[in-house]
Amino acid sequence: MNPINNYPQPANRQVEVADILRCHIGDYLKKYNMPPEHYRVVYDILNCRTAYLGGHVEMCDQCAAERILYNSCRNRHCPKCQTITKQRWLSARQAELLPVNYFLEFSKNSSLTNCDYGIFIAMQPLGD
């Protein structure tokens, strides 16, 4: 049993943001006011890929094995939904890398970029 939600979970399951919200959102709301737009984000994260959002059954056409897949919330703030997008972005960036060693350069000079935080980040190959 998972101590967070009392539902049986696989042994290798990691704690998710939704688990933390389930444990603490009640106490948080007793202490603080949450902006209305944040309620939707919390609702989506809590219900993402659960039976609450519905789902469908996939069946293997070779062995007839079935598995249940629950629908995603598709909220851009949801870490579950953004994992695939993040992995695709990282894979695309990794495909652009040259086969050399790289180093990162950080600068606080905001005049170099239009970056919101005024941090300039350059990734340059070290050369061979």
Ligand SMILES: [Zn+2]
């Ligand atoms: Zn989601």
